[in-house]
Amino acid sequence: MSHRRILTSLAGLAAAALAVPTFAAASPAPAPAAPSVSTSATRAAYTGSAQDQAATKAFYDAVMKSAQAKRAKAGNAAAAVTVTYAVDAPTFRNQINSSTSIWNSSVDNVTLVEGSSYDFYYTEGNDPRGSYASTDGHGRGYIFLDYAQSQQYDPLRITAHETGHVLGLPDHYSGPCSELMSGGGPGPSCTNAYPDANERARVDQLWANGIASAAKAAYSK
């Protein structure tokens, strides 16, 4: 268990200041803010309103910025488009692996890869507001997976849905269960964890011309 998850149960700024995911210890990035200090205006929830879309875009922008910086450093613009993640969510390890498989077999123009030089990370804990994608106080994107919500809603669908935000898809809570980005909208009985044909096509369209164009096109009308 990471410091973050132990300390999330403690109130106060001291706890937040010490909340460092174990895998982030060697990273140059400063410690992420604890999820407990984020507000409804700074996150995109699994169940929520369209107002969360600005937060979804902020999350996506952070992930894109990281991925683009790495590509620029590598000096290889023609390299296969990959988005790299780290996992500090041991309870959801199987769901994260499955979500990656689902997405990598569903789209052609972008690939999710687990690695130490990560563009975003998964973490877990208890938050009354449920699961969400957000940015920490230092511009790093993360996906928070909530224990209680994952007992009510299908945890693989939650994980694959939040990962859909990484690939540029906005929430569409009014959609049917066959859509992944309808999230909690269709209710807890919906266990579909696969993007539908439109969602797959949208991701491939966004990433058809690489990271820079995907960063620009996603979440814009």
Ligand SMILES: [Zn+2]
């Ligand atoms: Zn969402």
